[in-house]
Amino acid sequence: MTAQPAQTAAPSPAELVARYDGRAPRYTSYPTAVQFTPAVTPAVYRDWLAALPVDEAVSVYVHIPFCTRLCWFCGCNTRAVNRHEPVSAYLGRLVEELALLEAALPGRMTLNGLHLGGGTPNTLSRDDLNDLFRALRHVFRFTPNPRIAAELDPAGLTRDWVRAAAFHGLNRASLGVQNLSPQVQAAVNRRESFEEIANCVAWLREAEVQSINLDLMYGLPHQTLANTLDTVGQVVSLRPERIALFGYAHVPWMKSHQQLIDTAALPGPDARLEQAEVAAERLVGEGYVRIGLDHFALPGDELARAQAEGRLRRNFQGYTDDPPQTLIGLGASAIGSLPQGFVQNAHQELAWTKAVGQGQLPVARGVALTDDDRFRSDVIKRLMCDLFVDLAAVCARHGRDPSELSAERAALAPFEADGLVRQSGDRIEVTEAGRPLIRSVCALFDRYFEPEGGRHSKAL
Incomplete structure (x- = not known):
């Protein structure tokens, strides 16, 4: 009898992680921000804006770099404040940047989507919201039902703020949850209860916000399979239309506050993979459609429909069904995407403020495609x-x-x-x-x- 060659066993998940889990971009753009250089100047940006077809719709991203607390896992451009004066002063500069943008655009363009990110947009007061939307509606012609979204921190959200934002058209919202284990929350300086999350969701539902996303994370210090699944179970009881499941990116050489995280408490690569996969399995079992790398949506949500119809896109806010090819960024560190390339405003708030105050578009770098x-x-x-x-x-x-x-x-x-x-x-x-x-x-x-x-x- 001829001996049969021994079959090679399929690699285990741990082996696959060891082989392929190197460092890689998140690919919210290509080329990625690593390739951005100062060669894209305010003058270059002004030329790119002037060349936009005036009859094409655009989307707008507004960056609000303030939080009432600094979460140690955060990779965003933000800072904690305990007074409102810096926020109001920043909003004033945003309105000035919009005036500079208006002068550079080829005409009054149509706004199809607006995303308020940060940081924490709900650090804006109701007066701030009024001023921002007044300026936006002066510069842009809003479509009849534009996508207007905001990233929100449950700790500072109020029912009145939700009502004020809904008055201006808020119809999509994202709440940061991450993990509901008190031990995990203490390890990343972010404490909130499920009841607080549920209240926020109820206010958004009351205001007829059509699509609610809850952000979850895996790979946080002291995170386990048990507290991951417990968090998922509580979150799905609220039936948000979307859930994002992100891996914690530990980059203390880029974000100094991450040095406050106990690296010994971070799960290893195998544990991270297991947390991600069991959470994904539970979400799919609860009726969510898996979207790309790290998003989930109920079948009737626009994101799931966009994936099914081949319309899904990816930009600096993640996966989106927003169709415009042009995204205009406003605020410190905001990134824009135009047919000619990518542009990024001055990252530091002080440099951005100085440029706007001098009547310059505050672009600091970018890349021509x-x-x-x-x-x-x-x-x-x-x-x-x-x-x-x-x-x-x-x-x-x-x-x-x-x-x-x-x-x-x-x-x-x-x-x-x-x-x-x-x-x-x-x-x-x-x-x-x-x-x-x-x-x-x-x-x-x-x-x-x-x-x-x-x-x-x-x-x-």
């Missing part, structure tokens, strides 16, 4: 959004030949051998097993990516 950037961006975005890409279709859109990506496809061989990727003709598909490592797959198509650069968080 090349044809190759647009081509690779298309490949990466389709992988991030759909978990597959038809290279023949992408190449046809950009006048390229699929053979140009032969080296990248060859680099996929280990992923394919481990069951993370399937290739068939010109179609590349990321499997469910490969979903958690999609950023590592995308990095193979990133011409600028330096695996040893140390500029990014872990892929998982």
Whole structure:
């Protein structure tokens, strides 16, 4: 009898993490912010704005860099304040930046979507909201039912604030929950109860906010499978339309306050993967559709419909169904996306304030897109959004030949051998097993990516 070759056992999840969980960008843009340089000046930005088709709709992002508390896990550009004066002064400068923007635009353009991020937009007072929306409506013509969203901190949210925001059209909201374990919350300086979250959701429902997202995290200090599942169970009882499940990115060399986190209490890569997967399984079991890398939505929500119809997009706020190709950023550190490239305002609030006060568009850096950037961006975005890409279709859109990506496809061989990727003709598909490592797959198509650069968080 001829001896049969021994079958190689499939790699365990722990082995896959060890092989592929390197550092990789989050790919909310391509090229990523690492490639931004001062070569994109205020004058360049002004030219790009002037060239926008005046009859095309745009979206707007407004950054509010203030919080009433500083969460130690936070990777955002924000600072804690205990007085309202800095917030009001900042809002005044925002209105001035809008006036500078108005002078640079080719005319009064249509606003299709507005995202208030931070930081904590609900640090704005009702008077601040009135001033902001008055200025926005002066510069832009709002569509009849624009997407107006805000990222909210439950600790400072009030029923009156929700009502004031709803008056201005708020119809989407995101609440940070992260984890409801008191031990985890104490370890990251963010304490709140489920009852507080439930009250906030009730106020948003009362105000007829159509889509509510709750942010959860895995990989936080002292986080376990038990408290992860307990948090998920409580959150789904509120039936938010969307849930985002993010991995904590520990980058203390970039965010000094993360040095306050006890690294010995952080779960290892295997535990992080297990937390992410059990949470995802529970959410799918509760009727949520898995969206891309880290989002979930009820089947009737616009995000789930966008994925089903191939309209899902990705920008600096994550996954979105917002269709405009132009995103205008306002406020310190805000990033904008235009057909010609990406722009970012001065990161530090002081530098941003100084530029606006001098009557200058406060752009500090950015990157102009090349044809190759647009081509690779298309490949990466389709992988991030759909978990597959038809290279023949992408190449046809950009006048390229699929053979140009032969080296990248060859680099996929280990992923394919481990069951993370399937290739068939010109179609590349990321499997469910490969979903958690999609950023590592995308990095193979990133011409600028330096695996040893140390500029990014872990892929998982």
